[in-house]
Amino acid sequence: MSQRVRVRFAPSPTGGLHLGGVRTVLYNYLFARQHGGDFVLRIEDTDQTRFVPGAEAYILDCLKWCGLEPDESVVKPGAYGPYRQSERKEMYQQYAHRLVEQGDAYYAFDTPAELEAMREQYKTPENPSPTYNQQVRRHMRNSLNMELEAARELIAEGTPYVVRIKMPVDEVIGFTDMVRGEVNVNTSQVDDKVLLKADGMPTYHLAVVVDDYLMKITHAFRGEEWLSSAPVHLMLWKKLGWEDSMPAWAHLPLIMGPDGAKLSKRHGNKYDFPIFAMNWTDPLKNEFTEGFRERGFLPEAFVNLLALMGWNDGSGQEIFTLDEMVQRFSMERVHSAGAQFDFEKAKWYNHEWIKRSTAQRLLPEVQQVLAQHGITDCNDQVLLQVIDLVKERCTLLHDFYEQSGFFFQAPASIDTESIKGKWNEQKTLFFTELIRNYELTQLWQAADLEHAFKEIAAVNGLKPGELMLPFRIMLVGGKFGPAVFDIAAIIGKEATIARIKHTLSLL
RNA sequence: GGCUCGUUGGUCAAGCGGUUAAGACGCCUCCCUUUCACGGAGGAAUGACGGGUUCGAUUCCCGUACGGGCUACCA
Numbered sequence: 001m002s003q004r005v006r007v008r009f010a011p012s013p014t015g016g017l018h019l020g021g022v023r024t025v026l027y028n029y030l031f032a033r034q035h036g037g038d039f040v041l042r043i044e045d046t047d048q049t050r051f052v053p054g055a056e057a058y059i060l061d062c063l064k065w066c067g068l069e070p071d072e073s074v075v076k077p078g079a080y081g082p083y084r085q086s087e088r089k090e091m092y093q094q095y096a097h098r099l100v101e102q103g104d105a106y107y108a109f110d111t112p113a114e115l116e117a118m119r120e121q122y123k124t125p126e127n128p129s130p131t132y133n134q135q136v137r138r139h140m141r142n143s144l145n146m147e148l149e150a151a152r153e154l155i156a157e158g159t160p161y162v163v164r165i166k167m168p169v170d171e172v173i174g175f176t177d178m179v180r181g182e183v184n185v186n187t188s189q190v191d192d193k194v195l196l197k198a199d200g201m202p203t204y205h206l207a208v209v210v211d212d213y214l215m216k217i218t219h220a221f222r223g224e225e226w227l228s229s230a231p232v233h234l235m236l237w238k239k240l241g242w243e244d245s246m247p248a249w250a251h252l253p254l255i256m257g258p259d260g261a262k263l264s265k266r267h268g269n270k271y272d273f274p275i276f277a278m279n280w281t282d283p284l285k286n287e288f289t290e291g292f293r294e295r296g297f298l299p300e301a302f303v304n305l306l307a308l309m310g311w312n313d314g315s316g317q318e319i320f321t322l323d324e325m326v327q328r329f330s331m332e333r334v335h336s337a338g339a340q341f342d343f344e345k346a347k348w349y350n351h352e353w354i355k356r357s358t359a360q361r362l363l364p365e366v367q368q369v370l371a372q373h374g375i376t377d378c379n380d381q382v383l384l385q386v387i388d389l390v391k392e393r394c395t396l397l398h399d400f401y402e403q404s405g406f407f408f409q410a411p412a413s414i415d416t417e418s419i420k421g422k423w424n425e426q427k428t429l430f431f432t433e434l435i436r437n438y439e440l441t442q443l444w445q446a447a448d449l450e451h452a453f454k455e456i457a458a459v460n461g462l463k464p465g466e467l468m469l470p471f472r473i474m475l476v477g478g479k480f481g482p483a484v485f486d487i488a489a490i491i492g493k494e495a496t497i498a499r500i501k502h503t504l505s506l507l
Numbered sequence: 508g509g510c511u512c513g514u515u516g517g518u519c520a521a522g523c524g525g526u527u528a529a530g531a532c533g534c535c536u537c538c539c540u541u542u543c544a545c546g547g548a549g550g551a552a553u554g555a556c557g558g559g560u561u562c563g564a565u566u567c568c569c570g571u572a573c574g575g576g577c578u579a580c581c582a
Binding site: 010011012014044046047049050108110112115124125126127128129130131160162164180183185186189190191193194195196197198199201203204208223224225226227228229251253254256258260261262308309310312314315316317318335336337338339340341342344345346347348349355390392393394403418463464465466467468469472473476478479480481482483484 | 508509510511512513514517518519520521522529530531532533541542543544545546574575576577578579580581582
């Protein structure tokens, strides 16, 4: 009996979507596509105090930009909705109470102050962060230490309460992780996590189990930061009697910053490179964070480089299209060790993708970059030619401005310093003559322009070599760009001559 | 501190008991190029440490060290 593969990405809408999140989405997506399954997006918004307006829509937009759109989500409901946990609130409660009935969970009435006091009381140098565990629970205000009826009475009176899982004493609970193999933990090491909060909302622990069950999730991928709470989830699957439908777990290695620490959405501006997929402005803190898209990355490159952080197909190939990745991806080849993010390598991926992309593919992005600099009226056919001429020199999309702006606009500044030193009257004469020649040129083509250029140089006893750089600087403003006669050919007679004259006037 | 995961060049990494320990990024040198790139050829640079197991360990096991994660009525 093989059931339909269903995977899910379950972000909390509390801020930007960072590298690690996108990679988790990607692995989910690749796995689902590869197995002809479903990829669902579930919004984990059970913490109402952390709700950030716009974050949900932002996440959806990021997935769209990356080309990793879910099969089921809040905007594309399937048969397992709702897809927002806050709208599933009631579903969780019955399971929490059922666990209490069974004796696998209990009501706890401890106030935040009391919990704080408990932590103070048990805190020692050897145990700096005490938990609500098997020893401690015997001394707290909970239904374990009173008659269940008394507890029900308190609840009836309106006393705030939470439901906590009652972790069994000294049992070994384990599972086979798809990336890590056997993982076993003694239940005595695990504390009694809150399942249902005082506001009636479930915590992640309860919600993830209930929803994965109800949504028929078969494979659960998440970051390694969840590994230590896996025993709680396992216990829940077991106590709820759903063990047979428990998904296969895969705890993915973390992506870390150059400092070796886990990337956090709280540190969106910690490094000198973006960590979010797209620009994000926190409406509450009014805090802006740059994204990869706006930094000038192609989504193909972004997704490609993320896939290779923790996975490779063993062949040495590093550039993959999404389709290729769907073909080649396998969980067996996912690493267990975390990886430090290297922005230099990320840029290399983008450069590779720009070089390999057709001008047609690049056209919209390049148009946008140029438009940002006020260049809006360029002919598509010309621009396509230009893109092919300069794309190998563009690492980020913004480089297209510097590398191709001069095709459409006279350079704002001319690097005369680089030619002044070796300038002389002879060269002025040469360019004056070149202007005269070009003015009479009918067929404005690169090869002809070059031929005439060299001929005039020879007649004047000058080496073309000492003339080419000045000519280039006249046309583009600096020492860069594609073959100089190709540039002249594209910008046309009028602009070529005007730029020569302009620079001559500066010397 | 406890629990847990991890450890091959600066970074990403291949390898799955016998190899001159791949490849890529970055760095350096040279070639190509009368610019900048692209491309090409080289170079420096690696299995944390200590014990086992074995004829033989980067590879298997155990310790130690180091690093990450978790340790909330956050996810």
